Amino acid sequence: MGLTWVATLLHRDRFHFESAGAVARFAAWFWLGVYIAVPVALTLLAVRQQRMPGADPQRRQPLPTWLAVVLTGQGAIMLVVGVVLFVSPARAATLWPWTLTPLTARVVAAWLVAFGFAAVLALVERDLERLEISAVAYTLFGLLQLAALARYSDTVRWGSAVATVYLVLLLTVVPTGAFGLWTSVRGRRRRGAGATPAEAARAR
Numbered sequence: 001m002g003l004t005w006v007a008t009l010l011h012r013d014r015f016h017f018e019s020a021g022a023v024a025r026f027a028a029w030f031w032l033g034v035y036i037a038v039p040v041a042l043t044l045l046a047v048r049q050q051r052m053p054g055a056d057p058q059r060r061q062p063l064p065t066w067l068a069v070v071l072t073g074q075g076a077i078m079l080v081v082g083v084v085l086f087v088s089p090a091r092a093a094t095l096w097p098w099t100l101t102p103l104t105a106r107v108v109a110a111w112l113v114a115f116g117f118a119a120v121l122a123l124v125e126r127d128l129e130r131l132e133i134s135a136v137a138y139t140l141f142g143l144l145q146l147a148a149l150a151r152y153s154d155t156v157r158w159g160s161a162v163a164t165v166y167l168v169l170l171l172t173v174v175p176t177g178a179f180g181l182w183t184s185v186r187g188r189r190r191r192g193a194g195a196t197p198a199e200a201a202r203a204r
Contacts, residue, residue: 003110005035011103061128061187075119082112097163098155128184139177
């Protein structure tokens, strides 16, 4: 979200901060306020959590090796494309399957960096139970992007290499997130029914 705030400031002329229309002006300032307040709040919460006494709970559902490999590939693609798009939005013509303005290129880049960084953090945590909420967001991200592709398919440069890579990435993101969520929920339910972590892991 911090990158979206930076993108907003870099392209502030594209927003209606001084518009005569009250609704447009409110929307512009609300957008800016969200992308200032949320990163600050999340940073404060992260600092507070790190200062809490006690150790982290043990890892109950270790990340399978194959899933770690898939997340590594997905995260690397999203991070590299996101960083390049943010630094040089003009590269969107060759790196993105539909036309982007400099502003939308940087906003898209911010989301790519966020999800790529989330994939990296998943590799650090390596515990499906801790990643349950992240798995929900990851799955929804893939599903919504596929829905957007279907809705606006006439704007996509189908047949291009970037369109193929983007589609394949989304088609792997959805089952990756869904598998993580399903495995985490099933393991938690088994432990709730009395199975030990080791028994729940073997049952997977």
